Amino acid sequence: MAESTSYPFRTLREGLNDLDIRLFDAVAESPSPLLDATMRPLSAAADHSKLWMVIAAGLGFGGQSSRRAAVRGLGLLAVTSLVVNQGLKRLLPRRRPLFDGVPIARLRRQPTSSSFPSGHSAAAAAFAIGVGLENRGAGYVLAGLAGAVGLSRIATGAHYPGDVLAGFAIGAGVAVAGARLVPIVDDSRTMIPEPTVETIDVDPDGAGLIVVLNPASGDGTGTRVAEELRDALPAAEIVELTDDSDIDVIAADAAARARFLGVAGGDGTVATVAAHAIEADKPLAVFPAGTFNHFAKDIGAQTVAAVVESIRSGRIAHVDAVWLNDEKLLLNTASIGAYPEFVRARERYQRHRIGRVTATVRAFRAVRAQSEPARVRIEGRPTTVSFFFLGHSRYGASNFVPGRRSRLDDGVLDVRYLEDGHRYANTRLLLSLISGRMQNSKVYRELQAPVVTIEADEPFRVAHDGEAGDLRTRARFRVAYRELRVFGVSRVG
Structure with a gap:
């Protein structure tokens, strides 16, 4: 009874083995100049995982997802190599294919370890899938390279196709198990509604614009900005601050008189004027006159000319305001x-x-x-x-x-x-x-x-915003959604 039960399985095994040999012969004996030129060097490059280590080093110079991909890929490669070379090859010995029929141009020194499974293929699959889990674009490219490495092991006479397929399956299994043990980092972003934009009619010479300007800001940049504004917007009013100026009073007065406000100075000056623009519901033009101009750059106001152009176009976008304890406006x-x-x-x-x-x-x-x-x-x-x-x-x-x-x-x-x-x-x-x-x-x-x-x-x-700030025992930060109206918003949305 036992013999009759095992007979179909033996027949199936023998049939699969025969198919494996026939497929090996078809690939290894294929007269192809392309295979002759590429398979031997590619197989050699994958020895001791040198190919994957070089690629991982290159990924390490990329962004966060690339670095994560490199680390995950190398980790999975190390685990897979241990599982295959120290485990499965010892438990499931199989003789290597015969060299008969393999073109001399492709032949390499025959390994002495078990043919089953292919360690090169397992490492290739584990590395490619591991990289792809963290960086999908790189994973797609490496999947093709991993497949080519597997083909090179057959074409050079090192493995049967079944060895390669088993190696791919083992490498993929290790990668999937690794993703469960070490979860993938989610870099997804929440969907944001479309920008809130409006257009107003503006005099091209700047009539109705009052600019509160600090000439000392940015180590003298404010003075240069004032000269550019007088040339570009001759009808605009420029209020220059002094060391004794009360910015709050000046900004409140400007907000009451202006059709729309402008500000040129450091982040502190911009935040003060912006608070009055919100209170008066007036659009604000931010001219880059500070040292870093973080807020100005992030609304697309990198240069005075760019802001002037945005004013003339009349395009205004609504951006968020952040309040500290409902009394201090934060821009950055x-x-x-x-x-x-x-x-x-x-x-x-x-x-x-x-x-x-x-x-x-x-x-x-x-x-x-x-x-x-x-x-x-x-x-x-x-x-x-x-x-x-x-x-x-x-x-x-x-x-x-x-x-x-x-x-x-x-x-x-x-x-x-x-x-x-x-x-x-x-x-x-x-x-x-x-x-x-x-x-x-x-x-x-x-x-x-x-x-x-x-x-x-x-x-x-x-x-x-670059200021030392005050001592507090409670700080409540609140977003006022799209409360501030600004010119020059090429980056918003």
Whole structure:
């Protein structure tokens, strides 16, 4: 009975083995100059995973998803190689194919290990799928390369097709299992409604525009901006501030008299005038006259000429405003703890022409060692933070070193901070930063919400828009959705 039961399985195995040999002969003996020229060098390049290591090194110079892809791919490659070479090849021995019929141009030294399964194919599949899980575009390209590596193992006489297919299946299985053990980082973004835009009639010479200008801003940039404005918009009124000027009083007067407002100065000056523009419901033109001009750049107002052109076109967009305790307007960012010192240190290191990641790591280590964490409650949750960043709208990719904003009208605050108190926190954070897996770090926290409240028993300093700020025991940040009307909004939407 046992023999009759095993007979169909033996017949099936023999049939599959015969098919495997026939397919091998068809590929290996195929007279193709293309295979002769490419298969041997490609197979050699994949020896000891050299090909995949070089590709991973290249991915490491890309963005966060590329770095994550490189780390995941190499990790899966290492696990797959261990499973295949130290496990399955020992448990499932199979002789290598015979060289008869394989063109000499393709032949390579025959490996001595078991033919089943193909380690090269398993490593190729694991690496390609691992990269694709984190970076889909790179994964598509590498899938084709992995398939070519598998073909090269048949064409050079190293493996039967069944060995290669089994290797692909094993590599794919390891990649899928790895995705369950180490979840993929989700870089998805929330869909945002279309921009709110309006058009008004504007006199081309700027009649009705009153510009509050700080001539001392930007180390004298304000003076140059004033001269450009007088040439480009001769009908506009320019109110120049002095050291003794009360900006609030001047901005309130300008808002009451103007058809629309303009401001040229640092972020502090811009925020003050913007608050009065909101109160008077007047459009605001922001001229880049400060040192960094973060807000101006993010609304597309990189140059005076660009702002002048946007005024003449009459195109206005509505962007969000952020209020601190309903009394202070924020245009860019706020922070507590050591974040401002960290940003300055990183910029200082970058001036020495080292990479952004290296500068980030060095600045983090330098500032972290000297900073005192703050004990606060964020939305009622007690935590101890060393770096805390709050941005007006969503800033770049997930990282505690945010990039640029692509929108200023998404209706959310972007909160990112590092928690103290975790075991090996510094090491874990640096590994997450280098590998591009900040979102999955236990040390890093991220929150997007229209309102965020921070409280503490001891006063903490809230820095904002480049200013040191005041000591507070409660800071409530609130988004006023598309409350501010601005000219020059080529980047919004």
